Amino acid sequence: MSTVSSSSSTSSILQQAAQSILSGVTNSQLDVNSLVSALVTGASAAQSQTIATAMTSDQTQLSALGTMQSSMSSLLSSLTGLDDGSIFTNLAATMSGSGITATTTTGAAAGSYSVNVTQIATANQISSKAYAANATLGTGNLNISVGTTSMTVALTSANNTLSGIASAINSASNNPGVTAAVVTGTDGQHLVLTSTQTGAANAVTVSADPTVDAGMATANFTQVTAGQDAKLTVSGTPIDSASNNVTTALSGVTLSLTSAAVGTTQSLSVATNSSSIVSAVQNFTTAYNSWISTVQSLSSYDSTTNTSGPLLGDAMLNSAVNGIASIMASGIQVGGTTYSLAQLGVNLNDDGTLTFTSSTLQSTLAATPAMAQNVFNGTNGIGEQLSSFISSYTDSVTGQIAQRDSTLQTDLTAQQTAETNLSAYQATLTSQYQAEFTQLNTIMSQTQNNTNYLNQLFGGNGAAGTMNKSS
Template sequence: MPTNTPVNSSANANSLMQQAAQSIISGSTGNPSMDIGALVKSLVNAKTAGHAASLTASQTSSSTRISAFGALSSALGALQAGLTSLTNGGLQSTFTAVASGKGLTATSGAGAVAGTYTVGVTQIATAQALSSAGFTGNKALGTGTLTLSLGSQSFKVEVGGTNNTLSGIAAAINSASNNPGISATVINGTDGAHLVLGSSKTGSANAISVAVGNVANDNGLSSLGVTSTADTTGGASKIDSANSAAAWRQSAAAQDAKFTINGIASTSANNAVSGVLTGITLNLSAAAVSATDTQTLTVSTDTKSQAATITNFVNLYNTAVKTMGALTSYTEGANTQGALIGDSTLNTIRNSLASIVARGVDGAATENGHGRMNLMAIGIKLEKDGTLNVDSAKLGDALSANPTAAARLFDPTNGIGTRLNDQITHFTKKDGMIDVRTNALNADLKRVTQQQSDLSNYAAQLTKQYQAQFTALNTLMARMNSNTQYLTRLFGGANSSGTLANK
């Protein structure tokens, strides 16, 4: 990295020496006052300026290189983050799932397989809701204990003198810390106030029951007991008419979703159905329900998402390549150049990544041996400057017509993404190549800082030494000057006959 600092420092040092010499000459030829401070500063600077400039240049160079390796590490880290779906099989598991009718949507995930399926929905999963009989006025209902159950989970609510109204009981239910998912509210109708209980969980197993115990001063509290019976076949829940029908009404039943896939019947406690069709989550709604009609679910490769993932990888790879190019750039005549020109670490990293991208992956066996496939197979060209160029049309066509090409190029075991990821980890990990170089540069900075401190101490000692020497010299010169003036007056000078001459 060219710099004019040493030349300028040498010129400054020579100038300072000339100033010091002139100061001495002036003082010895009759100048009554020598500027000792300026003289000492000039001499000390002349002694230390060159070394100080050299240390500053070294410090600047090391700091610049550390920053350069930081920029390189950041670019490689961004590239590595973009490789995730190219190393974990995610690219090969990118599918779309589209239904032909209403009320049915689907999302795909790992394990999905392209195919066409017939789906029929006869019932969706719902959550139970119960309404109590009406109570006139906001009266006290008595005290006791309510044990509420949601499926197999239960909790207790103590009803005392401060919360024994419908609104107080609803608030106590909602605030119970171990409530598994029962909400309570009060609805005021023409026949009075009703306590309404609802479940946050769908499915026939999540039916609500209320047991009332330890009742005292009963004024309607005992009528809040209700027993719900779940349908073990996934059908609608019911309330026990023997002790509940008179006081409670089921406004919505707890039931499972019921559906068929390719004629195979299945149920689900909720409407986000997973685990029935591998890699696919079905989302059911009431619009899909039909006693006779079915609709078609088509699972196919999502080539648009795949193309976006691959294009993102190319952009991040190009950013890393351009970063390395900027760090090693050279412009003739420029004051500053790339911070890592000729750096062996950067060259090793650049060549390693370029080799992986250019080499591609081994393909299927051929008559001539083992075949090979590179990125050109999916419309990605390696340019002379090391960057990659995506032909979007060719990429889309390749993903549609030859999905195995992308699968082989980005195979999780030994594909391009996996090998790039492993190589970047080798470069950026602790004690990796970049870390070793950065640590060495930091050690250089530490040494330079110590040398600067030592030079500063030396300059202080030299200043003290010169200060004492030139103070003594100035005193001597002043005495000599005084003697000269005396002798001139005594013996006469150029314009005087002198004191002795008149005697």
């Protein structure tokens, strides 16, 4: 169709050119610019259309491949923990009461434990005697310590007030872990020092040179809150902790204590993290359904408008679709028994999408957790198979999509080069035609002048002619 159209267009242009030449012979001047433009367009239109069509096709496919890559990558990401079965080794810790939050880390082991808390860790706080507002406290060195770490504040006439001391302590780069504040009461101002760390070992102490006010010594401060360790037992074993985040009592478990836990005995349960498994399977189902939606869009066909998706009939897309569908439909053989996604509440619909019933998976995890682990085992589980298959498409170097993309980019570059070369050819042809037709215009103009002269001389077009008159 395009060849016939191009030939027809070229023929039309040549007819216009011929008519322009004939008009020139019969007293008209050629419109050189329009004529040259028409001839150049006619000479290059077919090639120009071919290049434009190829570039549009390449760009459309590149965009479609990007969409395919994104969808498959999202599906691959949703398999994290399901591809190697590691999500089934994740344990969650729960407490039976309030005041204690239990979390698990690497190394936790399933089990049940009793936890009794008798006191929580607190931070030491001390307050100085009362001073008059803006009272000066002498000059010299003031030493502040928290546990075994200390700092020295040099008191001068510029900072030897309570507010000056507090500011110097709080801004010191070598602050050992203490905050300072000035509290104004009915009896005057007090310097209040608080350890930023809990525990009996993190007591705040103060000492000063003899030239500094004697009130700046620990003995003259009042203890507001004693620094103390948290005390608890885990299954009867006594534990002291300087922090309320107890990490050493039970391997892989952190117990975070608050005052509400004091005087209580609670049960700690460490078991398979069912909620994270359910969430992972739900995320996988969502990503899979998104993949199906993407496939339907890329390979669609509208019979009403006769329009199709950019990858309709594409062999690579079809291969990916069939491969993933085959893995999803196949059962998993473990120890001579076949397991399927349906046993975990994941069912395949007629339109290719998945429906997930979380209650079915929760029941399975509670009754036979090994079943879920077998479906998503790290050797031949559905997650492992899908991960390996999808990676063969999405890998940024060796993946089929990357290789296809590279081929298209190479072709697109070649088409761009061809477009540049065609533009150069058009420019050269334009210059050539302009020179030729400008010369033709000149010749025709001269011919017309000669004709007019001869008519005047010998007669013609109804005129007698100069020489005829003289005779």
